[in-house]
Amino acid sequence: MTAPEPQVITAVRNHWWWRPGWRAGRHFYACHITLDDQPQLRALVKHYQDALWHLPDLDLIPPQWLHITTQGIGFADEIGPEGLAAVTTAVQGRLRDLEPPVTTFHRATVRAKAVLLKAEPPQPLYQLRIAVYDAIASVLGPGKFSEPRPEPRQFTPHVSAAYVRSDGPAGPIASAIADLDSQPVTATFHTISLLEFHRDGRMYEWTQATPLPIGGPTSCGTQSPPLPN
Numbered sequence: 001m002t003a004p005e006p007q008v009i010t011a012v013r014n015h016w017w018w019r020p021g022w023r024a025g026r027h028f029y030a031c032h033i034t035l036d037d038q039p040q041l042r043a044l045v046k047h048y049q050d051a052l053w054h055l056p057d058l059d060l061i062p063p064q065w066l067h068i069t070t071q072g073i074g075f076a077d078e079i080g081p082e083g084l085a086a087v088t089t090a091v092q093g094r095l096r097d098l099e100p101p102v103t104t105f106h107r108a109t110v111r112a113k114a115v116l117l118k119a120e121p122p123q124p125l126y127q128l129r130i131a132v133y134d135a136i137a138s139v140l141g142p143g144k145f146s147e148p149r150p151e152p153r154q155f156t157p158h159v160s161a162a163y164v165r166s167d168g169p170a171g172p173i174a175s176a177i178a179d180l181d182s183q184p185v186t187a188t189f190h191t192i193s194l195l196e197f198h199r200d201g202r203m204y205e206w207t208q209a210t211p212l213p214i215g216g217p218t219s220c221g222t223q224s225p226p227l228p229n
Helices: 039-052 076-095 123-144 171-178
Strands: 028-034 058-060 067-075 102-105 108-110 114-118 158-164 185-188 191-198 205-213
Touching: 028 076, 028 123, 028 205, 039 058, 039 114, 039 158, 039 171, 039 185, 067 076, 067 123, 067 158, 076 123, 076 191, 076 205, 102 123, 108 171
Parallel strands: none
Antiparallel strands: 028 067, 028 191, 058 158, 102 185, 108 114, 114 158, 191 205
């Protein structure tokens, strides 16, 4: 289990180190919430980005790549198209029984590797993650999906506004947003997207995005055509 970060961050570090399994050109499957249908939340993120743009150690996230990290699935070359199709069907089945999560975002927070806006309360998005997790585990099994089932304290749902690109002090970042006034935004999420993405350009960019409805009847969707990089 990852130890929680301290409440006050004094130093930041590079987000873009190559984590195990990752390399240039390798793609990953995940179920994340994209913000294509959340203009108010996008505007709130931009409000903070406008105060951060001058800082050289940050990579501001373009609006088309904004997302709420929810649940990873695995590397595309290990799961394969048939495995992904089975996961998609299982996730759709679990989503039928959920209510669309409702949560609020307000103040930006500086963390060790990103500037982010936390979801409050986190529980609705945690329940969504667990539903997706259980669906993936039921299809892939421990051989292809060995990630432990997360506990509530291990999940902090959020929207990142910027990633840290190099190690350094946190003070200039915190000062840039300390006195920024903002209004809270409450969002209802009616879909989660099954994504295929890479991180070759120091950003998480998806090339496939299949929106899956949360709650109500669903049907077996097909993947959208490749998106421009």
